Amino acid sequence: MVEEGLRNELSRQNIFLTSIQELYNWGRRNSLWPLNFGLACCAIEMIAASMARFDIARFGAEVFRPSPRQADLMIVAGTVTKKMAPMVVRLYNQMPEPKYVIAMGACAISGGPFKRGYNVLKGIDRYIPVDVYIPGCPPRPEALLHGLITLQRKIAGERLTGPERPRHLRELEPSEYPIPAYGPYDLDPPKNTELWHPKPFVRDA
């Protein structure tokens, strides 16, 4: 690795140094291809973010792909009903590695206003690993852009080797997660216990 000071000095002389890791992360984070996939009203904000006024193309993520095989990023935009959850997980499984998930809006994070409902999944992170959560009901397009930039920062910090490398570079980490089935009362299983570790909620006295 080159020292930061030396690198700055060299770049002032128009000499740019990089490593494979940086080049790899730079290329990936600036061309995230989202899956063309919306579930509820958040999807309208996602569409707005992709159009001229907010223009997600400024951040290289405008190529919405209709097939999971060509997508890097799943924006779970909207309410995930229990009817829809198996499809969402299956689409996630069909995306090639490396893949990232943004949970957009209160519903995708936790069930949102429908949390007490019988038919809404209480957060997509019960079944697939979520990288960035965007709160809001629905979040404004700027919030989605901020979430995207946050994800880009996360990708920029990823290591290619070593014990801190991300999930998709670990050989033994799964690329697919179990797809829930419709049970008589709830999805079966109701959550992926290997994946979902909520912090216990402690009420202030």
Place this chain on the structure above:
Amino acid sequence: MEEHPYLFLAVLAGTALVFCLTPLLIARAWAAVFNAAKPGEVKQQVYECGVEAKGDSWVRFHVGYYRYAIVFLVLDVEALFLLPFAVAFGGLSWGASVVILLFLLLAVEGLVWAWKRGALEWA
């Protein structure tokens, strides 16, 4: 030294080959060093809409169009001979005209035969 006139073709072909193979080799090397492929049962499914795939993609298509297409293809190729005939029509001898009319008769006869056999009916 005299340059072979078709040398540039070999150079272009070589460049094209290198251009195609290099990304593939880089991808292979990348997979071997950093990022092993992770195929899976759901990942390899043929259907891409989130719904479970039923059967595989090797489905049979209806045979009805097959005979129709064959008849069209045969007559289409035969129609090619009619173009030079039409161009040279004014200066043709009697013998040549009779031969081409015979050819047309055979083609029409084939069409009538296929028609009678029901090849043009969508069933």
